[in-house]
Amino acid sequence: MAGIAQKTSKFLSNVVRELKRVSWPKRKELTRYTITVVSTVVFVTLFFALVDQGLSWIIATVFE
Template identity: 40%
Template sequence: MSKINKFFDGVVKEFKKVSWPTQKELVDNTIITVVFSIILSLFIFGVDQLYSTVLEVIYQ
């Protein structure tokens, strides 16, 4: 049982060392991630459509 207590004491100490982001930083980073993901998915969709069109023309 003492090993378990020691483990959780260590976890609590490590969590106190963590530099947690502020709410504004968290929201800003989330927005950046979502926007970048949308842009990247649109780019991949566009490239896929272009390849599909080119291959369709070649194989007809």
């Protein structure tokens, strides 16, 4: 058991050390990235909704 606790402690200390090296984005960058992601998700959602509606209409028209 002592080996597991020691390995876990070493792993967590390595995680903390690596997190201190991370280059975190500034507030302005984070806002820009968030807007980009949200707008991309909205665009893709609308695109696929329109494609789905179009295909549904085509299939309904052909099989009537």
